[in-house]
Amino acid sequence: MQMDASNQHKQDWNRKLLNAYWLLVWIQLPFQLLYAISEQQDLTFIINRLIIPLLIMILIMFLLEFINMYSRMLLDYYIISGGAVLAFTLIYCNHDLKLAPLYLFLPILVSIFYFQLSKIIYTLALSLVSISILYWIKLSVFSDYHAIDLLTVIPVLIIVSIIAAGIMKRGAEILDNLKATTELKQELMIKNIIMDKLSKTDALTDLYNHITFHEYLDELIQQNEAGQFCIHIAVLDIDNFKKVNDTYGHRAGDAVLKSVSSTLKNRVGLNDFVARYGGEEFAIIFTEKDTDEVFELLERIRWQISQMKYDELHGQSVTISIGLSEYRPGTSKESLFAGADQSLYTAKKTGKNKTVIHTAPLKEAN
Structure with a gap:
């Protein structure tokens, strides 16, 4: 029963994370439209910066929804990987924005919810691979990024991952302390009940005294x-x-x-x-x-x-x-x-x- 409740709790959180991904996908639409209008961009810009990335992200989300519906194995890693792919797509399509690499923080933040160091390490590896690939195929070619920029981003990702691990560890400590406090209160409550019962009942017959x-x-x-x-x-x-x-x-x-x-x-x-x-x-x-x-x-x-x-x-x-x-x-x-x-x-x-x-x-x- 306790295991079922734990699994249900994890499924609820996976559902919330998927909903957050959907929100991220759709929130890009109005911002990109406003940017295109303000910069008076042409149809090619709208197709490349708005329609194509939107279709790619929707395809990714449908794939995650399919996995969530029909497969529970390694679902946590699929959701983290989906966040990394979404971040990769957003950076790739917005390569000219200096702050675009900040999207790589998304899967790192998602990994904190699972309270497992292995998932944070996995996310960091994904993020490092993603920024390296983006640098060689896009950022260094079209956005005037240099090696020094890459060397600046990588330590930031590592530091953010270390902070995420610290947050996770602190959260686990708080949960352990809360659990210990709750168990102590329950133990004291049980002892009080037992003492109250002993003071009111006869030990031999279990009737009231x-x-x-x-x-x-x-x-x-x-x-x-x-x-x-x-x-x-x-x-x-x-x-x-x-x-x-x-x-x-x-x-x-x-x-x-x-x-x-x-x-x-x-x-x-x-x-x-x-x-x-x-x-x-x-x-x-x-x-x-x-x-x-x-x-x-x-x-x-x-x-x-x-x-x-x-x-x-x-x-x-x-x-x-x-x-x-x-x-x-x-x-x-x-x-x-x-x-x-x-x-x-x-x-x-x-x-x-x-x-x-x-x-x-x-x-x-x-």
């Missing part, structure tokens, strides 16, 4: 002062858990805790909140359900847990007792939790393995 439970309950009650949605608290306790630890060991007890936790987490709704309150005790906050729905769900959970057999307990099962309390506007968090805890106590004292609803919530002054 009792501190997070109370923080969430406080916020939920504060948001629900007007009693716009239902809130229920269920407190659950594994029956005879001390006997499990004493008889089968703490490893067996941990297996039971993990299994019960997984069942609770998988059976409650997405908007419900499950926490390990401490030891073998769990607490659940139910929202957007009425008392009958919560009771039925808790009974299904209680029955499912009672049917589970544990190899660690030699095929035995465990049961849970549950106390349930409903939040009413004006009730404090302490009273709400006390109601569920009182119901749990009743369930324990009246036979265990049952769910008891707290029907007489404590009243307190506002």
Whole structure:
């Protein structure tokens, strides 16, 4: 996936470079027309300086477009070479302009975009070959160029290439630093997430801990002062858990805790909140359900847990007792939790393995 994204990014840049070439081709037309009009040149001048080079450059561009469409191999080198040929054509047809050799900077600038030293060296070689050929067949013959002019242009091309390589190297360093900074930020973010999760969850069961439970309950009650949605608290306790630890060991007890936790987490709704309150005790906050729905769900959970057999307990099962309390506007968090805890106590004292609803919530002054 990452390789595909990299290839797509390179293709996008190749497309942009081809578009820049097209712009260079068409931008010659108005400038050459203005030059011909201002100098009152004849038809021969227009044909030689405007029409012929324009047709040659369009032919080169169509060839590059064909390669871009049907061949991806060595496409970078084809685009660089195409830029060198365009520059050669422009210099050849504008040989009488002293600044015409500056067109050789075009492929050198293009090579920077690929961030590869080999392409800059390749471009420099093309440029040196181009200026040498142009000097011998055109510039020295028709434009009064001398050997000293050639010896002046060649060092400039080399210096520009060295600067291009420096720019490329600096750009690569910036990208590496940016990548390292990004990776460091991501690493810190992951560590913060992990630390935040560790501070909010129980290591054994991966449920929220009792501190997070109370923080969430406080916020939920504060948001629900007007009693716009239902809130229920269920407190659950594994029956005879001390006997499990004493008889089968703490490893067996941990297996039971993990299994019960997984069942609770998988059976409650997405908007419900499950926490390990401490030891073998769990607490659940139910929202957007009425008392009958919560009771039925808790009974299904209680029955499912009672049917589970544990190899660690030699095929035995465990049961849970549950106390349930409903939040009413004006009730404090302490009273709400006390109601569920009182119901749990009743369930324990009246036979265990049952769910008891707290029907007489404590009243307190506002």
